[in-house]
Amino acid sequence: MMANDGDRNRHQLSPEETRRRVNAGLRRRYRSEQLFRFYGICSVSLGVVFLLVLFGTIIGNGYSAFQQSFVRLDIHFDAELVDPDGARDPEVLSAADYSLLVKSALREIVPEAGSRAERRELNGLVSAGAVFELRETVMADARILGQTRSMWLPLASEMDLWIKARSAGESGEDVGGRISANQRAWLERLQADDRIELQFNKAFFSNGDSREPELAGVWGATKGSFFMLLVTLLLSFPLGVAAAIYLEEFARRSWWVDVVEVNINNLAAVPSIVFGLLGLAVFINFFGLPRSAPLVGGLVLTLMTLPVVIIASRAAIKAVPPSVREAALGIGASQMQMVFHHVLPLALPGMLTGAIIGMARALGESAPLLMIGMVAFIVDVPSGPMSPSTALPVQIYLWADSPERAFVERTSAAIMVLLAFLLVMNATAVWLRSRFERRW
């Protein structure tokens, strides 16, 4: 209607008419205002809800992995079985079949398991890792042979899940699929005898990877990640700071500097998997560096984090006021002295903050590491930057792919460990920023 009126008519509207028209549309306009605002609130809460659901799922799935069910068995360290010649030769001790000790201890508690199948079910209660523990005990002190000792040994992962479900007040039906009726009955009897207990899962924090969920731990992956980040930090921080200093303090405006700048910004947005391809083609195939080594992972992550460090360092240098530079030059410092004696110390906290944030990103990165062979199944805890290892996020990926039910809780627990590290790093960055930030 208004559109038909044309400009001249609008001028001639009486004030009453104008007011009437405005008021007529007001309700509609206020409603759309309310609606728009509501959409905004919805979006914000949606974002927060996503975050809460994410954390809720992971913590809900994972907190149980910090505990592990143990069974108390009276192990008789039969000298005849372990060390028939009685020479206490370490090689004989380490090669002995300790599973026999576990089996006989189990048979004592459940004597009625007669048939072969039943015995197998019975032996399936205890984790395969119990054997290692017994071996270590004997190797540490051979005098124990011939004695009987009551020991807490880990249960197999299916039993562990069932016990945990029961102790959480559930029926355990959903996780009990892989447990036979006999095993349930035995577990219930053991529980009634107070022979089963949930203890802190030390193995999770001290072991490397394993095919048995109850033996698998994050220590190997954590150490691998540590070596990788060490390489990354040692390379990307000095190089990034040097590049930033050159670009901010020395380079004159030219097309060449523009090219470098555009390049750095682009590199920051290149998909991480492409850096993995680079690492595979250059570091492994061309230079012949070993696969799965934290050194190669660190080099790849260095190239990836370098743009982040450079951008952050440039911002930190830019924040130092020009008067500092002028004062330094004014009392006769050379440009290099001005930068290294005055600008750099003032910009250092900002640079460190940027470096830590870059490191946190590198710690969470896994795609490029898949390319350079860090997905191998590695049991040993790495001893240095050249020994094969995996990284925390890659470990999470590997476990998430495992079919065993018990790996679900371990995956979530490993994610919690990773998130804890990230939290600490980011908190450090925030603290550094607030502690040393200066407003000029």
Place this chain on the structure above:
Amino acid sequence: MRLPTLLLILAATVLAAYFLGRQRALSLARQTGGIRSLHSLPKYYGYYAALGALLPGIALLLMWAAFSESLITARVVASLPEVLRNQPEAQLGLTLNDIRNLAGGQMYDESRSAEFAVAADLYNSLRDASRKILAGLIIALSFSGFALAWFQLRPQFRARNRVEAAFRSVLVLASLLAIVTTIGILLSVSFEALRFFRQVPVSEFLFGLNWSPQTAIRADQVGSSGAFGAVPLFVGTLLISGIALLVSVPIGLMIAIYLSEYARPRLRRIVKPVLEVLAGIPTVVYGYFAALTVAPVIRLAGQQLGLEVASEAALGAGLVMGIMIIPFVSSLSDDAINAVPQAMRDGSFALGATRSETIKRVVLPAALPGIVGGVLLAASRAIGETMIVVMAAGLSARLSFNPLESVTTVTVQIVTLLVGDQEFDSPKTLAAFALGLMLFIVTLILNIIALHVVRRYREQYE
């Protein structure tokens, strides 16, 4: 001599060179009437001497690291008997690997022929020799470098300028590393991709509708002919990133609008970092979340509605990827919205517009270039995202636009082709590099356009 020992010796030499150089400067000063007669501070003479000791050694070390292995390998290959030497390249690589493992003592395979043992011994002795030569040369070089520097030191020697020039070239080199990385990516990936295109024509790769990279081991095998038509992958990538953008752009934009136009400063101070946590969560965590939580929920919902939903439906991966990108979109839009001058808003308010009208008719059009740039960057993020799709999207290359079906993406295929055992000349492995090249080019174009748009726009209001 082991490498760490050598580095330690080099470090000690450099340190000694510094103190000797400084001492020399001081004694020169004493002869000529005090420290004032020196051109530079004494420590710069020390730095100069230290650089003289350090640089030749480091240069040699780098050259050794780059070339020694290939030289040794060439010698070992030349020593191999005729039969082994004339193997095809891939075979030869495996043989060399075995020899290396044998030399490193990682393999005790008795069944290996004596030639292997001989080659391994040769390899070991060559490596020992090269290490010894390296150690000797480095020590000799750093001493002579130091001597050369030391004899140059005079009171009028411009040590500071020399040292600063050296420092400056280090800084220049560091800044060039970014360019070197880009060129490295381009060269290495396109080199392998070219080898791929020699076996599979470009047109088939870009326009072929059939992707099944498993090449046949036997010629008569069925269903593993090795087809390299990448269109299903491109479609799958577009489908999943499209879903991600459909989720993240409206939500991210509304968050940015609400936080910058409506929210009180206190709410903003709390909510903004909370949402930024979403951006800091590693992608592998999102992948786990998508595969374990979101996919079953979507499947269940589909069953309730009577829909057939694949367990690795594109929808699940896309939704989670969208959640991941939300903070990215919102922070870039936030920048764009905040860059719109307050005067424009005030003008709109003065005409009687409500807040939402001001936002929709004034602020958003003004901020549009920045927002578009942010969306483009988000798109490039989504296309290159790997872990979420590896864990939550499918492997089978199906040409489909149905979000409830399982599709695969470029990054998923790169990972599946390159993880695990690989032979380096098969088109199967090289195909991953061709896909990587495509990925690099597409994201590069998106990034350049986006950065350009954002930059141009930012300058407009400054």
